Amino acid sequence: MKIHEYQAKEVLARYGVTVPRGRVASTPQEARAIAQELGGRVVVKAQVHAGGRGKAGGIRLAETPEQAEQHARDLIGSRLVTPQAPQGVPVHKVLVEEAISIAQEYYLGITLDRARQRDVVMVSAMGGMDIEQVAEEHPEAIVKVWVEPWQGLHPYQARQALYEAGIAREAVPTATKFLLALYKAYMASDASLAEINPFVLTQEGQCLAADAKMNIDDNALFRHPEFSDYKEESEEDPIEAEAHRRGIQYVRLGGDIGIIGNGAGLVMSTLDEVTRAGGKPANFLDIGGGAKADLVRNALEIVLMDPHVKGVLFNVFGGITRGDEVAKGIIEGIQSLHVKVPIVIRLAGTRAEEGLALLRGTDLIPAVTMQEAARKIVEVTR
Numbered sequence: 001m002k003i004h005e006y007q008a009k010e011v012l013a014r015y016g017v018t019v020p021r022g023r024v025a026s027t028p029q030e031a032r033a034i035a036q037e038l039g040g041r042v043v044v045k046a047q048v049h050a051g052g053r054g055k056a057g058g059i060r061l062a063e064t065p066e067q068a069e070q071h072a073r074d075l076i077g078s079r080l081v082t083p084q085a086p087q088g089v090p091v092h093k094v095l096v097e098e099a100i101s102i103a104q105e106y107y108l109g110i111t112l113d114r115a116r117q118r119d120v121v122m123v124s125a126m127g128g129m130d131i132e133q134v135a136e137e138h139p140e141a142i143v144k145v146w147v148e149p150w151q152g153l154h155p156y157q158a159r160q161a162l163y164e165a166g167i168a169r170e171a172v173p174t175a176t177k178f179l180l181a182l183y184k185a186y187m188a189s190d191a192s193l194a195e196i197n198p199f200v201l202t203q204e205g206q207c208l209a210a211d212a213k214m215n216i217d218d219n220a221l222f223r224h225p226e227f228s229d230y231k232e233e234s235e236e237d238p239i240e241a242e243a244h245r246r247g248i249q250y251v252r253l254g255g256d257i258g259i260i261g262n263g264a265g266l267v268m269s270t271l272d273e274v275t276r277a278g279g280k281p282a283n284f285l286d287i288g289g290g291a292k293a294d295l296v297r298n299a300l301e302i303v304l305m306d307p308h309v310k311g312v313l314f315n316v317f318g319g320i321t322r323g324d325e326v327a328k329g330i331i332e333g334i335q336s337l338h339v340k341v342p343i344v345i346r347l348a349g350t351r352a353e354e355g356l357a358l359l360r361g362t363d364l365i366p367a368v369t370m371q372e373a374a375r376k377i378v379e380v381t382r
């Protein structure tokens with residue numbers, strides 16, 4: 001799970017990572033009040049899950065609270081267009097922070113190096129810019145140290161990496177404390193990434209996280225109730241968010257043929273077959289094993305929330321999932337949801353016959369194989 005800059009800074013501050021003073025705002029008025037409170041110049045920063053906000057105009061300097069309010073008005077409700085997100089990412093909130101006097105911009109990052117089965121700490125004096133570009137053009141400018149999991153990051157390792165990377169000598173003691181705190185936050189949060197770019201040395205000699213990016217391991221979220229509010233906000237796609245609230249595995253894919261199946265493997269094969277038949281899947285949706293009628297109706301409702309969906313393909317291979325339960329769910333769903341789009345269904349395995357018997361007399365289009373089902377749904381939605 002990606003979390004926003006302001007959230008990452010909240011988390012990091014708890015572990016002693018120094019961050020600029022500031023708060024998040026959802027309205028221009030709030031932004032103005034925060035700027036007033038902070039006094040002096042502030043930066044107004046769009047909170048989106050996308051890098052390169054600076055270049056995209058998402059980071060703005062304000063001399064007065066009025067200006068902060070104006071920047072917030074321009075940003076909130078707009079879409080930020082970045083090289084990675086050419087379609088634009090909607091901005092709902094801005095972070096209002098005291099502007100800092102930057103003497104040097106560095107880079108700090110911690111992530112999991114899967115090949116080495118260890119966390120890797122990265123330090124570079126070439127901060128502030130795109131780190132992928134630095135890695136490409138000046139790989140020698142990024143110093144890496146790998147952390148033995150049972151030992152943790154030793155202070156001497158942090159110090160050595162900072163010296164080697166060419167961080168100003170007088171800043172190394174404070175930067176070491178900063179890096180150790182960052183590592184502590186990374187470990188305690190079950191993060192898969194903690195990145196500070198730029199890591200700033202101010203003219204007053206202070207070390208500050210001007211920017212912060214953190215990803216949390218989804219599989220560890222159950223032991224972090226403190227991140228439950230972040231989860232809501234991390235889900236930018238409203239249909240995906242609703243599906244997850246209902247406990248349904250759904251991923252939006254952008255096409256126009258809704259897909260529902262049982263088992264991730266079967267659903268992925270279905271996506272392939274639909275694509276091969278010339279169609280474009282609208283989503284991935286796995287109802288899992290042993291799905292009951294209620295879940296099937298729910299799944300159909302989720303898929304139809306996407307206005308682009310022109311037809312739905314059910315591909316169910318019954319093992320513990322019963323064909324008659326699925327058929328009941330589809331019939332209930334079609335009736336209660338007033339479904340108008342065509343539905344193709346391939347039902348096989350446990351109680352498939354009973355299921356197909358229930359579907360007789362309805363408008364559902366049956367298919368015997370997955371390939372036939374894919375061809376049929378592409379045909380009827382063309």
Ligand code: GDP
Nearest residue numbers: 043051052053054059099100128197198210211
């Ligand atoms: P990103 O473009 O999404 O990575 O956003 P950043 O938070 O890294 O901001 C981009 C750039 O804006 C940084 O590299 C800084 O040079 C500049 N910047 C960010 N915050 C401040 C600030 O408080 N004061 C000043 N002067 N510049 C800032």
Ligand code: MN
Nearest residue numbers: 052197198211
């Ligand atoms: Mn940045």
